[in-house]
Amino acid sequence: MKTTVISVHTGSSRGVTDITAEAATFVAGLGDGLLNVFVPHATAGVAILETGAGSDQDLMDILDDLLPRVDQYRHRHGSPGHGADHVLPGIVAPSTVIPVLGGKLALGTWQSVVLVDPNADNADRRIRFSFVAG
Amino acid sequence: MKTTVISVHTGSSRGVTDITAEAATFVAGLGDGLLNVFVPHATAGVAILETGAGSDQDLMDILDDLLPRVDQYRHRHGSPGHGADHVLPGIVAPSTVIPVLGGKLALGTWQSVVLVDPNADNADRRIRFSFVAG
Amino acid sequence: MKTTVISVHTGSSRGVTDITAEAATFVAGLGDGLLNVFVPHATAGVAILETGAGSDQDLMDILDDLLPRVDQYRHRHGSPGHGADHVLPGIVAPSTVIPVLGGKLALGTWQSVVLVDPNADNADRRIRFSFVAG
Numbered sequence: 001m002k003t004t005v006i007s008v009h010t011g012s013s014r015g016v017t018d019i020t021a022e023a024a025t026f027v028a029g030l031g032d033g034l035l036n037v038f039v040p041h042a043t044a045g046v047a048i049l050e051t052g053a054g055s056d057q058d059l060m061d062i063l064d065d066l067l068p069r070v071d072q073y074r075h076r077h078g079s080p081g082h083g084a085d086h087v088l089p090g091i092v093a094p095s096t097v098i099p100v101l102g103g104k105l106a107l108g109t110w111q112s113v114v115l116v117d118p119n120a121d122n123a124d125r126r127i128r129f130s131f132v133a134g
Numbered sequence: 135m136k137t138t139v140i141s142v143h144t145g146s147s148r149g150v151t152d153i154t155a156e157a158a159t160f161v162a163g164l165g166d167g168l169l170n171v172f173v174p175h176a177t178a179g180v181a182i183l184e185t186g187a188g189s190d191q192d193l194m195d196i197l198d199d200l201l202p203r204v205d206q207y208r209h210r211h212g213s214p215g216h217g218a219d220h221v222l223p224g225i226v227a228p229s230t231v232i233p234v235l236g237g238k239l240a241l242g243t244w245q246s247v248v249l250v251d252p253n254a255d256n257a258d259r260r261i262r263f264s265f266v267a268g
Numbered sequence: 269m270k271t272t273v274i275s276v277h278t279g280s281s282r283g284v285t286d287i288t289a290e291a292a293t294f295v296a297g298l299g300d301g302l303l304n305v306f307v308p309h310a311t312a313g314v315a316i317l318e319t320g321a322g323s324d325q326d327l328m329d330i331l332d333d334l335l336p337r338v339d340q341y342r343h344r345h346g347s348p349g350h351g352a353d354h355v356l357p358g359i360v361a362p363s364t365v366i367p368v369l370g371g372k373l374a375l376g377t378w379q380s381v382v383l384v385d386p387n388a389d390n391a392d393r394r395i396r397f398s399f400v401a402g
Contacts, residue, residue, distance in 0.1 A: 001300035001402020003367060003374075014195045032135035032168055032267050036302055036365050040376030042318040050176040054208025055220035061203060062221050067330060074322025086323035087330050090384065092352045095364050096229050097170050099137060099264040105136075106262060108174030116224065128374060130367040132302050132402045134135020134266045163346050166269035168304055181358045184310040188342025189354035196335060196355050230363050231304050233271060233398040240271075240396060242308030250358065268269020268400040 002030060003130040005015055005040075010117050016049070016056035017115040019127060026129040027100045033133040035098045035105065040126055043085035043119040045092030050110040059125070063090060065086065078121065085119045094115045100131065136164060137264040139174075143250050144259055150183070150190035153250040153261060154239070160263040167267040169232045169239065174260055177219035177253040179226030184244040197222065203259045212255065219253045226250045234265065236251060270298060271398040273308075278385050278393055284317070284324035285383040287395060288373070294397040295368045301401040303366045303373065308394055311353035312385040313360030318378040331356065331386060346389065353387045360384045368399065 006022050018036075029034055037046050049055055064084075073083020098113065099106040107113070117125060140156050141253075143200060154169075161169055171180050183189055207217020232247065233240040241247070274290050287305075295303055305314050317323055332352075341351020366381065367374040373383070385393060 001367075001369075002303075003300070003369065003402070013255060032137070034135075034168070034302070036367055038365075038367050038374070040374065040379065042323075042376060042378035048228050049223055050209075050220055051209065053177075053200075053220075055217070057209045058209055059221050059224040061206075062224070066200060066334060067216065073326045075318075075326055077321065083323070083326055086318055086321075087327050089317055089379075090223055090327040090330070092361055093227065093361065093364060094236055094316050095366065095378070096227060097172075097231055097365055098229065099135075099170055099172050099262055101135075101137065106172070108176060108260075110176035111174065111228070115303075126376075128367055130302060130374075130402065132266055132400055134137070134264065152323055166271070168269075168398060170300070183360050184343075184354055187345065187354075189310075189351070192341045192343055192351055193355050195340075197359070200334060226358055227361065230361060231306075231311055231365055232363065233269075233304055233306050233396055235269075235330040237269065240306070240308065240398075242310060242394075244310035245308060245357075245362070266269070268398065 001130055004090055005126050005130055012120050013058050014118050014120045018051050018112050019038055019115055020112045023113050024105055029092045029103045032130050033100050033131050036130045037096050038128040039094035040085045040119050045089050045094050045116040046096050047116050048111050051112040080129050135265055139260050139262045142259045145257055146254050148252050148254045149194050152185050152246050153249055154246045158239055163237045163264050167265050169234050169263045171230050172213050172262045173228035179223050179250040180230050181226055181248050181250050183248055184243050184246050185246040217266050269356050269398055273394050273396045279391055282386050282388045283328050286319050286380050287383055288380045291349045291381050292373055297371045298399050301368050301399050303368050304398045305364050306396045307362035312358050313362050313384040314364050315360055315382050315384050316379050319380040319384055356386055
């Protein structure tokens, strides 16, 4: 299986990082098959969204509504709101699959692949791309 | 890879459209493998649910609670509530995988594959089926 | 395709059941490829989370906030709150994919694979593992 791990620098900000270009580079020349995008972290997820028109930040705002950053969590490591980060992968899963045709991602016109990372304490994140030919 | 795009007419209504029969037709005769169901739109998702007993509409109601159709979104194209439609794929992903055995979907008794489309402005939606043999 | 169905005894409790060890046993010796974990039930999902530090119960609490167990659902079988269980797979999908390298799950240090089962009425659940080589 062709597989690789990339590193994304998210710095100290919380939010959505577009990784479409990295995914496209990985599958270039690979023909037809399925791409798995997998985030090997317990406080991040992966999503397929429109970016560049505000929806990425809209998603983060909604996630803060759904997973309040208050002191309600059993998980007690880190700052109080950090418990929310550990629930996030239950809502925004850390794995998705994208069809690949002729070495190109078969995304819709307005779709981008993004890392969803609500956790400001991790400055760098890894993402694994894996390709299975069809 | 065997892959195809179907078109689903959702008209001007919002909601859940059952695409199990279309998926079953696609995999018929294909043996064992994994089916990827992928929605190449930025305002729709795919889910695996019981249909026919009200849960499809229950899901839409819950999504309207979680993603309020009010003027709170940065995304400013279309009507105010349309920003919610662009957040939806972060919660209901546009991609899923279903095991296929002997050319049949290995769904549970009460599971159906559905398109989740909160957007009344798109009368037609495309869905890509892709099959990788195991 | 190598595929199997395991049975998990969840008893009369609601919650998260760790199935990482079962998944690891299934892929042992299989080389490189993608593992699909699929729950053939209409009232359960699968997630990838940290377990053992409270986040599993935190997820269940959040899900009870997002999907209130009250009499608001069209789905009328079972107890009133049971309608929430049927919406759950729209939020926590019953399918995920995990990369496998050299017969080992390529999970992050803090990730576990879990069954998410809010339904106390089903004492036993089935989970299908399927592996496609890359």
